[in-house]
Amino acid sequence: MINRLLLVWIVSLFTQTVRANNVNNVPKELQSFIKNIDVSTVHGAKPKISFKTVSKNLVYVSVIWQLKGVVAQDSVAIKIRPAFVPGFHWAPHLTPKENSIIAQHVFRAPAMLVSNANKVLVVVPDLDLLKKTNAVPWYMDMNAPKNYLELGMSKSRVEEHVLYVRDKGAVFPAGEAKLGFYLMVSDKSEDIQNPWRRPLQLMWSKWGAPLYQTGEPLHRADLEPYVKQTYNWAFNSWKPAVWQEFELNGKQVGAPVFIVNVTQSPNYKAPVDEREFRSVWNQAWFNSLRSAQGLYRYAKRTHNDTLQNLALKTKELALSFPQHRGLFKSVIATEMEEVIISGKKYRRSKGWDTKYFGNSNRNPFTWDAKQSPYHIADMSYTAYWMMVWYEELEKDERLIKYARDYADALVALQDNKGFFPAWLSLDTYQPMGYLDQSPETSLSVTFLLKMFKHTGKKEYLASAGKALDAVVKQIVPVGQWEDFETYWSCSRVGSQDWVGKKIPRNNMFKQNNFCIYWTAEALLEMYKTTGNRSYLQKGRRTLDELLMYQATWQPPYMAIRTLGGFGVMNADGEWNDSRQCLFAGLIIDYGKLLKSAEYVQRGLSALRASFTMMYTPLNLQTMKQWQAKWPFFGPQDYGFMMENYGHGGETNDSGLGIGEFTIYDWGNGAAAEAYNRLLDKYGPGIFIDK
Structure with a gap:
C-alpha cells in the first residue's frame, strides 16, 4: 500500500498536463472554437491560467508558473485543441517530424491558424512578453492529424536547411515562468476567406506601427x-x-x-x-x-x-x-578553372x-x-x-x-x-x-x-x-x-x-x-x-x-x-x-x-x-x-x-x-x-x- 501511494504521488508530481477544458476556464465565446487547452507543469508546478477579453472574438491568455527554484526541464508546452475539424492549416515554418518545432528564430509575424468552411482560429504569441523573457527560447508547432496548435519554451537546433528540432538543456530560473498569446476566432465568411487580415492588423497596430513611427528600421526617411x-x-x-x-x-x-x-x-x-x-x-x-x-x-x-x-x-x-523560336537564355558566363597558389586551390575565371x-x-x-x-x-x-x-x-x-x-512563343506554350x-x-x-x-x-x-x-x-x-x-x-x-x-x-x-x-x-x-x-x-x-x-x-x-x-x-x-x-x-x-x-x-x-x-x-x-x-x-x-x-x-x-x-x-x-x-x-x-x-x-x- 505504501509503495502504491508513493507511486501515485510521484506520478502526480511529474505529470506534464493540466487541462483547462471547462466552462470556468475557457470563456464562453471560445467554446465552440476550442475544445480544450492542455498545459505542461514545470517540475510539478501547476500553471495559473487566465483569460482576458480584449475585444469581440479576441481573447488574451496568460499562463504563469511560480517556480521556487531553478528548474532543469527540456520544455514546457501549451496545446490548443480546436473544437472543429480544420481543412486548412497555416504556420510560418514546417514541422514535418514529431520532434520538429518552429523556433523563435523565424518569429517574423508569428501566428498559427486553422479553418474550415465555417470557422477560423488563430493563435498569436505575445511578442511584448517574448521581448521580456528570454531565459528559455519560445517555439510553436502545428500538428494537423492530432489537431492541435502548440506554443511553448524549449531549446532547438538546426537540421537540414533549414528545419528545427527540439534540443535538450533548457533551464528555467526561479520566479515566474510566463507564456502569453492571443486567441482570435471568427465565423464570418470574410475572415474565413482571408484568415490573415485580422492577425496582420493586430500585429501591425500593436508592434509594427509603433516601431514605424519611431523611424525603424533605419531612422531616416532619406534613402x-x-x-x-x-x-x-x-x-x-x-x-x-x-x-x-x-x-x-x-x-x-x-x-x-x-x-x-x-x-x-x-x-x-x-x-x-x-x-x-x-x-x-x-x-x-x-x-x-x-x-x-x-x-x-x-x-x-x-x-x-x-x-x-x-x-x-x-x-x-x-x-x-x-532568340530561338522566340525563346532566349538567361545567363552569359565564362569558363572557370582551378589554380594552385602556395599549395591551396582557388577558383578563377578564364576571362x-x-x-x-x-x-x-x-x-x-x-x-x-x-x-x-x-x-x-x-x-x-x-x-x-x-x-x-x-x-x-x-x-x-x-x-x-x-x-x-x-x-507569341509563350502563348503557344500554354496548356489546356x-x-x-x-x-x-x-x-x-x-x-x-x-x-x-x-x-x-x-x-x-x-x-x-x-x-x-x-x-x-x-x-x-x-x-x-x-x-x-x-x-x-x-x-x-x-x-x-x-x-x-x-x-x-x-x-x-x-x-x-x-x-x-x-x-x-x-x-x-x-x-x-x-x-x-x-x-x-x-x-x-x-x-x-x-x-x-x-x-x-x-x-x-x-x-x-x-x-x-x-x-x-x-x-x-x-x-x-x-x-x-x-x-x-x-x-x-x-x-x-x-x-x-x-x-x-x-x-x-x-x-x-x-x-x-x-x-x-x-x-x-x-x-x-x-x-x-x-x-x-x-x-x-x-x-x-x-x-x-x-x-x-x-x-x-x-x-x-x-x-x-x-x-x-x-x-x-x-x-x-x-x-x-x-x-x-x-x-x-x-x-x-x-x-x-x-x-x-x-x-x-x-x-x-x-
Whole structure:
C-alpha cells in the first residue's frame, strides 16, 4: 500500500498536463472554437491560467508558473485543441517530424491558424512578453492529424536547411515562468476567406506601427545616401571585381557580375577565390536589366553620363541574347578553372574570351548552366523589364520586337488548363515534368498584360486571363506555393519527395513566397486591366498571405534592425531578404489603391529594410556585425551588402548570421533600383512619414 501511494504521488508530481477544458476556464465565446487547452507543469508546478477579453472574438491568455527554484526541464508546452475539424492549416515554418518545432528564430509575424468552411482560429504569441523573457527560447508547432496548435519554451537546433528540432538543456530560473498569446476566432465568411487580415492588423497596430513611427528600421526617411553609396561601391571602389565589360556582336556590352565575395575586397590581402562561376544573369531573381534601369534613372536625375552609359551597355547585353523560336537564355558566363597558389586551390575565371550562353542552374536537372533548360519565369521577367524600359525610360523599338517575339512563343506554350510550364528542354522545347502547372505562371500573366496594354492584341489578354484563373482555382485555395526556389536553391529539403505534395503533419505544402508575390502582382494588374473587383479581392488575400512573412517587430535576439524585412519560405532561416525591395512597390500600390495606411507603411518599411544589411556608417548596428565577421573591411567596402541575414537559421551579436558575398542584382543594386523607380513613380513625398 505504501509503495502504491508513493507511486501515485510521484506520478502526480511529474505529470506534464493540466487541462483547462471547462466552462470556468475557457470563456464562453471560445467554446465552440476550442475544445480544450492542455498545459505542461514545470517540475510539478501547476500553471495559473487566465483569460482576458480584449475585444469581440479576441481573447488574451496568460499562463504563469511560480517556480521556487531553478528548474532543469527540456520544455514546457501549451496545446490548443480546436473544437472543429480544420481543412486548412497555416504556420510560418514546417514541422514535418514529431520532434520538429518552429523556433523563435523565424518569429517574423508569428501566428498559427486553422479553418474550415465555417470557422477560423488563430493563435498569436505575445511578442511584448517574448521581448521580456528570454531565459528559455519560445517555439510553436502545428500538428494537423492530432489537431492541435502548440506554443511553448524549449531549446532547438538546426537540421537540414533549414528545419528545427527540439534540443535538450533548457533551464528555467526561479520566479515566474510566463507564456502569453492571443486567441482570435471568427465565423464570418470574410475572415474565413482571408484568415490573415485580422492577425496582420493586430500585429501591425500593436508592434509594427509603433516601431514605424519611431523611424525603424533605419531612422531616416532619406534613402539617397544608400543609393549613392551603392553605385560608388559597384562602379568605383569595387569596380574591378564588379563591373564586367566585353565585346559581343561588334558592340561593347557590360553589367555587374552575378556575385562577389569578401576575398575580392580591395582590403583583402590573400588571393581571390571566386565563389561561383563568373557570369551575368537576366533571371527572375538576379536580373541585370532591372538593376540597370535603377542606374539609368539615377544617372538621368544626377546628370551622370558615365553611369548612364554603363546602364545602356547592360541594355545592349540583354538585347544581344540570341532568340530561338522566340525563346532566349538567361545567363552569359565564362569558363572557370582551378589554380594552385602556395599549395591551396582557388577558383578563377578564364576571362570573357571564353564566354557562353546558358541558363540558371537553380533547377531540378543539373548544376551546369550550359546544360540547364529554358526557364519561362526567367524569360517572362526579362521581357517584362524590356517593356518597362521602353515605356518609362527610352523608346528603343528593339525592346518591343524582342518582347513581342517572346510573347507569341509563350502563348503557344500554354496548356489546356491555362498554365505555362516552368522548364523547357533545350532540344525539344517541350515541358520537362517539374512544375508544369505551378504559380510561376503568374509571372507570365503580368508580362502578357503589359504586352496587351501596349499592343491591344486580345490574344495576350485571353491567355493571361486563362492562366490567372487556373492559378486562382488550383493554387491559391490550398497554398501550393511551389516555384524554382522552393526546392532547387539553397533549401533543398523535400526536393526528392515533397514536390507537389502536402507535408502530412502540417497539412501544408513547402512554400516559397516569391510566387505568392507574383500572383498578388498579377491579380492587381488584372484588376487594373479589366476592372473586375473579384481580382482585387483575391489579390488582397494573396498579398496578406505574403505579408505573413514580413517582420512586424524587433526581436531582442536579432543584432540588426528587422522591421519590414521579409523571410523567404517555410523551410529556411533568412531575415531581411533582398526580395523585400521588389515587394515594397507592390505593397505600396495596394495601399494607395485601397487607401490603407497599414499597407503603405509596410511597403515603405520593406524598402527601408532593403538597405539595413549594407556595410556602411549609415548602419552602425549592422556595421558592427560586419566588422566582427570580417575585421579587414574598411571605407572602400562601404556599400557591400549581403542579400539577407541569419540564412543558416542562427544568429548572435558577434557576427553569426552575416554572410560573405554581395549579389548586386539581388542586394544593393536591386534595392537602389526599387528606390529610384518608386521615386519616379510617386515623387519624393512618398518617403515622408505621415
